Amino acid sequence: MRTASIERKTKETQISVELSLDGNGVYDVETGIGFLDHMLEQLSRHSLMDLKVRAVGDLHIDGHHTTEDCGIVIGLAVKKALGEMKGITRYANAYIPMDETLSRAAMDISGRPFLVWNVKFPREKIGDMDTELFEEFFRAFAFATGMTLHVENLYGVNSHHIIESCFKATARALRDATTIDPRKADAIPSTKGTLGGSL
Numbered sequence: 001m002r003t004a005s006i007e008r009k010t011k012e013t014q015i016s017v018e019l020s021l022d023g024n025g026v027y028d029v030e031t032g033i034g035f036l037d038h039m040l041e042q043l044s045r046h047s048l049m050d051l052k053v054r055a056v057g058d059l060h061i062d063g064h065h066t067t068e069d070c071g072i073v074i075g076l077a078v079k080k081a082l083g084e085m086k087g088i089t090r091y092a093n094a095y096i097p098m099d100e101t102l103s104r105a106a107m108d109i110s111g112r113p114f115l116v117w118n119v120k121f122p123r124e125k126i127g128d129m130d131t132e133l134f135e136e137f138f139r140a141f142a143f144a145t146g147m148t149l150h151v152e153n154l155y156g157v158n159s160h161h162i163i164e165s166c167f168k169a170t171a172r173a174l175r176d177a178t179t180i181d182p183r184k185a186d187a188i189p190s191t192k193g194t195l196g197g198s199l
Contacts (some may be wrong), residue, residue, distance in 0.1 A: 002178075004080035008073050013057040017077045021178050023050030031055040033063050035129040039167045040070070045145040046171035048179075049078075063133055071137040075144025078174075085109065087184055090175035101156025102141075105169035106151065109132055109177050113143040117151040119166060123159045134163050138170070147177075171175040 002021040007053035008014075029037045031053060044051035053074070055064030082088065093106035103119075115138055121131040142149040151170060154163045 002083065004077040004083040006071065006073050006074075006077045010065075010069070013055060013069040013111070015053070015055045015057075015066075015069050015073045017073045018050075018052040019074070019077045019081060020050040021081045022076070023048055026050045026095060028052045031066055032057060033058050033066060033129055034068065035127045036063070036067055039095075039163065040074075040136075042164060042167045043074075043174075044079035046168050047175040049171075049174070064136065067129075067133040068136045068140045071140030072144045075141040075146075078145045078178075082109065084180065086186055087180040087182075089177050089179050089181050092173040094164045094169045094172035094176070096172065098156075098161040098165040098168070099158065101158060101161040102154045103152065103156070103162065103169050104154065105151045105173045106165065106178050107150070107170070107173045108148040109123055109145065110148060111146045112148055113144045114145050114148040115139045116150040116152075117152050118150075119162065120153065121159045122157060126136045126159050128162065131159060134166070138166075178198065 005018045007016045025045040025048045027041045029040045031037055032055060040053055055066055055070055059066060088109060091108050093104060095104045117135045117138060124131055138151055151166050153162050153166060
């Protein structure tokens with residue numbers, strides 16, 4: 001089983017993450033930000049990654065540090081669980097519709113971190129959460145995992161639908177990209193012979 005546990009403490013946040021890439025999408029998430037909890041539950045459910053998150057952050061200031069640091073710690077846990085990355089499919093993409101909205105995510109788990117974020121929101125907040133924080137989460141997640149991640153909302157008018165479809169698309173792409181290809185289960189999917197830090 002590809003599993004990992006990561007704890008990270010700073011003056012701004014204290015976060016622990018436990019995950020299994022080969023799980024069943026079981027989640028137990030408490031970040032102190034209700035809508036972020038909801039999105040991380042979507043990430044778990046649709047990637048089939050079992051995920052437990054406990055986060056305590058400086059929410060008396062705002063949700064920025066908690067949101068960004070959750071992305072960092074979940075990304076570090078995914079990277080640790082992947083190990084040498086032998087046999088992973090590596091590349092994946094997914095389109096997810098949600099009512100009037102369509103979003104897509106494409107990723108390369110390559111050790112080359114990058115984020116392209118092409119998502120606009122009609123509203124500045126969803127519940128109590130600033131919509132600008134979602135880009136911070138995805139950037140932190142991509143860079144900590146060591147993946148190239150492109151997320152784009154193609155169209156939509158409801159901010160809740162827009163971000164939820166982005167999380168679900170990323171989850172489905174993550175599920176496919178981390179799946180072991182039985183034809184090359186013992187090989188690292190790179191002509192370099194290595195992933196996870198080599199440029």
